[in-house]
Amino acid sequence: MRRLILRRLVLSVVILLAVSVVIFCATLLLPGDPARAILGQQATPERIAALNAEMDLDKPAIVRYFYWLGGLFVGDFGYSTSSGGPVSALLSQRLVSSLVLMCLAAIVSVPLGIGFGIYSALHHGTRRDSAVTWVSLALAALPEFVIGIALVTLLATSVFQVLPAVTMAPPGVAPWRLPSQMILPTITLALVVAPYIARMMRATMLDVLDSGYVEMARLKGVPERRVILRHALPHAVGPVAQVIAIQLAWLAGGVVVAEFLFRYPGMGQALIDAVNFRDVQVVQAVSMIVAAVYVVVNLLADIVGILSNPKLRSQS
Amino acid sequence: MSTAPSTASTPAVDGAPSMVLRIDQLRVSAVAGDEILHGIDLELLRGQVLGLVGESGSGKTTAGLACLGHYRAGVERTGGGIELLPREGEPVRMEDLGADQVRSLRGSRVAYIPQDPALSLNPAMRVGEQIREVLDVHGYGSSAREREARVGEALEDVGLPSTREYQRRWPHQLSGGQQQRIGIAMAFAMLPDVLVLDEPTTGLDVSTQAHVLDTIRDMTRRHDVASLYITHDLAVVAELADRVAVMLRGELVEEGPVHKVLHDAEHPYTRRLLAAVPDLQGRKQLTHAVPEPGRATERAGTAEGSEHAEAGRDTPPAAVESAPAPDGGADDAREGDLLQVRDLSMRFGSNTVLSGIDMTLQPGESLMLLGESGSGKTTLSRCVAGLVDGYEGSVSLHGEELARSTRARSLESRQGIQYVFQSPFSSLNPRRTIGQSLTVPLELSRRLPRGGRRAVVEEALDTVRLGRSFYDRRPGDLSGGERQRAAIARALVNAPSVLVCDEVTSALDVSVQASIIALLNTLREERGLAILFVTHNITLARHVSDHIAVLNKGHIVDRGTVDAVLENPTHEYTRTLLSNIPQL
Structure with missing residues (x-):
C-alpha cells in the first residue's frame, strides 16, 4: 500500500x-x-x-x-x-479566504450529497427517488452564476431581504468575521456541487445494495440500519470519493465566478484583476495554486480509494 | 438419525425425525404478474438433508429464500406460507411476523449459505468479524468473551484455524473453498434449526467440493439441523441428501427418498434429468437428449432423436480404436497432425502459467483438456487460438507454424481455428440479431459475395439444429442452450478444422449440456471437425472425447486415450480427481 x-x-x-x-x-x-x-x-x-x-x-x-x-x-x-x-503578500490573505469558502462549501455539500444519494437509493423507484433525481438534475444543469443570481434575487434583494447580496469587508478584516456575508456564496457553491455527489452516490449505492454481501447481511439478520452503514456504505464511498474530489477541485476554479458575483475577496477576484492589468506573475501564481489544489484533492481521493479497499490496503 | 426415513408426507409428531420447517402451498409471483411458484409443499426434517433439484428458472432459489422470509426485489408472496417449528419456543408462521421478528429468525433459527462465497462475503470486513456479527446481532451468550469463543469454535468446526491471525484475514486472502467454509461457519454460528444451502459448491473445483460437502454433511448430522440443499447437480444430491424433491417450472413434480428418486423415478421429467447427467463410465447415452426447456416437444423415440443418439454413442469408441496407441508425451512423431502445439510456455509477469506443453490433434479427434480453475487451461486454449500472444513455443496448423497473435495470422489459419466461449450470455452481442452476429465472420473472411452469406448462415443455423427462423431473433429471446448453439454456429460459418470449446457447457443445465454434447459429436462425425474440449468436468470425458490431457499447475500431468487415463491414471493428481467425483 x-x-x-x-x-x-x-x-x-x-x-x-x-x-x-x-x-x-x-x-x-x-x-x-x-x-x-x-x-x-x-x-x-x-x-x-x-x-x-x-x-x-x-x-x-x-x-x-x-x-x-x-x-x-x-x-x-x-x-x-x-x-x-x-505576489505572496498580495495572495496570502486571499488564498486563505478562498480556502475558507471552499471548505465551507465542501462541508455543506458533501454530507448533503451523500445523504440525498443514500436516501434516493433506499427509496429506489418511488416518488421520493424521482423527486431527488429531478431536482438534482435541474440543479446540475444550471450554471453557478444563475444559481447565485437566483439566490440573490430570492434572499437578498427582491423577495426577502435577509442576507447581504455582496461581501463588504473593510480592508484588513477577514471575510469570515462577518458570517452572514459568507452564507450566499457558500450555498451557491454547495448547490452546484452537491447534485453530482448525490447522483453518483445514488448510482453506486444502488449497485452495492444489489450485491451478494448486502443480501447475505440481510439474510444473517443484520438490522437494516447496520446493513446500510456497515455493509453498503463503505463500498459505495470509494467511487464517490473520486467524484467529490473532482467537484472540490472544480470548486478551486469555480470560486472565480462565485467570488466575482459576490465580490468576495478571494483568489478568483485576484485572478480576474490580474488578467485585466496584465499582471503576469500573479496570473502564474494563481494558476499554479489552482492546479496544486486540483492535484492534492485528487491525490487525497486516490488515498481514500486505496484505504477503503482492503485488497489494495493489504498489498505489501 | 442415521437411517433415511421411509416417507415423510405426514409430519412425524414424536417419531425420530421431527418436522422443523414446512413450506405450505407457497405461491410466489413476480410483481409484474407471472407466477414463479405455483403452490409448493415441502417439509424439512431434523438432521436430514432435502435435496431440491431443478434447472435454472425452475424457482428453486426463490423457494429457498422464502424459507428465510426473504423475497428478492420484484417478487412477492401471493399465497401460502412458511411454518417454522424451532427447537425452543412456539411454532410460528413466517408471514404473520413483523419485519423485526423475521429478522431475528434469520441467521439465528434459519441460516443461509449462498452460491458464491466470493460475492457474498463482504470484501471490506475481516472474516472473523463477519462471523462475529451474526452472534452480535442475535445476542449470542451473555458476554463478549463468550461470543469471541464461539467464533473460534465455529471456525474449528468447519476445519479452519481459529487463531486471531486467521480471523483478522480479509476474504480475498482466502481460497474459494476456505471462503465457502467461512460461509458455513457463519451459518452454523448460532446453531440454527434450518439451513438453506443454495448451490454452495457450484463454483468450486471437485476436490474442494468434496471437502465442502463433507463439512456440510458432518455439520448437519452433528448439530441436528434440517437442511434444504438447492442444486442442479444430481450427483451431489446422491452423495449428500436423504430425500430429494424435483422442481419443474415452479412446481414440484416428484419427492421421495434419495435412492428411490434417483433409481426408480416416477415422473418422466426426473427420468429425463437423470438421463442427462454425464457418468464417468460413459454407459449412459446422454444423447437421448432431453429437449430443452422451452421447446418442450418430446423427442425421445422420434427418428431424429434416436439417430442422434446413435451418432453420439458410436463415435467415441470407434475413434478410440482407430487412434494410435497411447504414447505418453512422445507424440511428436505422428504425421499429418492437424494441430500441433510444441513446447509451449506462457508467463504473466513472474508467474509461470504454462510450461512445456506438447499436444496434437488429428482431424475428427476430440481432445479433452481437463483442469481445475487456475490450471492454465483457458490460457492454453487462448494461446492456441492466438487470443493470447507472448507465449513461447509453437502452434502449428496443417504443419505450418502460426504467428503468435491472431492479428498476425493469415486469414486462412484464423478461419481454421474457431473459438466458442464459456458463457453464451456474454459472447453474443445483445443488440444484434443472431443472423447479424453470424454474418460478421463471413464479412471478415470475404470468402463470399454479400448475397451468398445469408444462405451460409442459415445452413449453419440448421446444422446446430436451431433452424433458420432464428436468423432474425436477438440473443435476449433465446435460452442459454439456444444461445450456445448460435455461438457454435458462428464458429462454423467459416468451415474451421479445429473448434476450441472453452467450458462451453458449464454455464448450462444438464439436459442442455447433453444436447450440446450430442451436437458436438455429430459435427465431429459429419464434418471431421477436430475439437479441443476444455473443461473442469471429468465426468464428461467419455461422452465427448477420445483423448484426454490433464492439466495441473501449467503442466500436462497425464495424457492418453480416455480409457487409459480413466482406468490407469499415472499421476497422483488424476487419481485424486477421480476419487473426488460425486457419483449417482
Whole structure:
C-alpha cells in the first residue's frame, strides 16, 4: 500500500511540474511589458532595460522558467506589477479566504450529497427517488452564476431581504468575521456541487445494495440500519470519493465566478484583476495554486480509494 | 438419525425425525404478474438433508429464500406460507411476523449459505468479524468473551484455524473453498434449526467440493439441523441428501427418498434429468437428449432423436480404436497432425502459467483438456487460438507454424481455428440479431459475395439444429442452450478444422449440456471437425472425447486415450480427481 501511495505522490509531482511548464509557456504569450507597466509610459529605454536586468527579464525564457520554478519552492511567487509588491503578500490573505469558502462549501455539500444519494437509493423507484433525481438534475444543469443570481434575487434583494447580496469587508478584516456575508456564496457553491455527489452516490449505492454481501447481511439478520452503514456504505464511498474530489477541485476554479458575483475577496477576484492589468506573475501564481489544489484533492481521493479497499490496503 | 426415513408426507409428531420447517402451498409471483411458484409443499426434517433439484428458472432459489422470509426485489408472496417449528419456543408462521421478528429468525433459527462465497462475503470486513456479527446481532451468550469463543469454535468446526491471525484475514486472502467454509461457519454460528444451502459448491473445483460437502454433511448430522440443499447437480444430491424433491417450472413434480428418486423415478421429467447427467463410465447415452426447456416437444423415440443418439454413442469408441496407441508425451512423431502445439510456455509477469506443453490433434479427434480453475487451461486454449500472444513455443496448423497473435495470422489459419466461449450470455452481442452476429465472420473472411452469406448462415443455423427462423431473433429471446448453439454456429460459418470449446457447457443445465454434447459429436462425425474440449468436468470425458490431457499447475500431468487415463491414471493428481467425483 505504501508503494501505491508513494507512486501516486510521485505522479502528482510530475503532473505539477508539467502544469508549471504549460502555465509558464502560456503566460509568455500574454501581451504586456512588466517593466513598462511598473515605470509608466514615460520611462526611458535605459531605465526599462535596467529594470529588466534587475528582474531577470532579459534572460532567455528557459532560464527565467527555472528562476520562477525555484522561487515557487521557497514561496517566492514573484512581483506584482499592479499592486507594487510581492505576489505572496498580495495572495496570502486571499488564498486563505478562498480556502475558507471552499471548505465551507465542501462541508455543506458533501454530507448533503451523500445523504440525498443514500436516501434516493433506499427509496429506489418511488416518488421520493424521482423527486431527488429531478431536482438534482435541474440543479446540475444550471450554471453557478444563475444559481447565485437566483439566490440573490430570492434572499437578498427582491423577495426577502435577509442576507447581504455582496461581501463588504473593510480592508484588513477577514471575510469570515462577518458570517452572514459568507452564507450566499457558500450555498451557491454547495448547490452546484452537491447534485453530482448525490447522483453518483445514488448510482453506486444502488449497485452495492444489489450485491451478494448486502443480501447475505440481510439474510444473517443484520438490522437494516447496520446493513446500510456497515455493509453498503463503505463500498459505495470509494467511487464517490473520486467524484467529490473532482467537484472540490472544480470548486478551486469555480470560486472565480462565485467570488466575482459576490465580490468576495478571494483568489478568483485576484485572478480576474490580474488578467485585466496584465499582471503576469500573479496570473502564474494563481494558476499554479489552482492546479496544486486540483492535484492534492485528487491525490487525497486516490488515498481514500486505496484505504477503503482492503485488497489494495493489504498489498505489501 | 442415521437411517433415511421411509416417507415423510405426514409430519412425524414424536417419531425420530421431527418436522422443523414446512413450506405450505407457497405461491410466489413476480410483481409484474407471472407466477414463479405455483403452490409448493415441502417439509424439512431434523438432521436430514432435502435435496431440491431443478434447472435454472425452475424457482428453486426463490423457494429457498422464502424459507428465510426473504423475497428478492420484484417478487412477492401471493399465497401460502412458511411454518417454522424451532427447537425452543412456539411454532410460528413466517408471514404473520413483523419485519423485526423475521429478522431475528434469520441467521439465528434459519441460516443461509449462498452460491458464491466470493460475492457474498463482504470484501471490506475481516472474516472473523463477519462471523462475529451474526452472534452480535442475535445476542449470542451473555458476554463478549463468550461470543469471541464461539467464533473460534465455529471456525474449528468447519476445519479452519481459529487463531486471531486467521480471523483478522480479509476474504480475498482466502481460497474459494476456505471462503465457502467461512460461509458455513457463519451459518452454523448460532446453531440454527434450518439451513438453506443454495448451490454452495457450484463454483468450486471437485476436490474442494468434496471437502465442502463433507463439512456440510458432518455439520448437519452433528448439530441436528434440517437442511434444504438447492442444486442442479444430481450427483451431489446422491452423495449428500436423504430425500430429494424435483422442481419443474415452479412446481414440484416428484419427492421421495434419495435412492428411490434417483433409481426408480416416477415422473418422466426426473427420468429425463437423470438421463442427462454425464457418468464417468460413459454407459449412459446422454444423447437421448432431453429437449430443452422451452421447446418442450418430446423427442425421445422420434427418428431424429434416436439417430442422434446413435451418432453420439458410436463415435467415441470407434475413434478410440482407430487412434494410435497411447504414447505418453512422445507424440511428436505422428504425421499429418492437424494441430500441433510444441513446447509451449506462457508467463504473466513472474508467474509461470504454462510450461512445456506438447499436444496434437488429428482431424475428427476430440481432445479433452481437463483442469481445475487456475490450471492454465483457458490460457492454453487462448494461446492456441492466438487470443493470447507472448507465449513461447509453437502452434502449428496443417504443419505450418502460426504467428503468435491472431492479428498476425493469415486469414486462412484464423478461419481454421474457431473459438466458442464459456458463457453464451456474454459472447453474443445483445443488440444484434443472431443472423447479424453470424454474418460478421463471413464479412471478415470475404470468402463470399454479400448475397451468398445469408444462405451460409442459415445452413449453419440448421446444422446446430436451431433452424433458420432464428436468423432474425436477438440473443435476449433465446435460452442459454439456444444461445450456445448460435455461438457454435458462428464458429462454423467459416468451415474451421479445429473448434476450441472453452467450458462451453458449464454455464448450462444438464439436459442442455447433453444436447450440446450430442451436437458436438455429430459435427465431429459429419464434418471431421477436430475439437479441443476444455473443461473442469471429468465426468464428461467419455461422452465427448477420445483423448484426454490433464492439466495441473501449467503442466500436462497425464495424457492418453480416455480409457487409459480413466482406468490407469499415472499421476497422483488424476487419481485424486477421480476419487473426488460425486457419483449417482
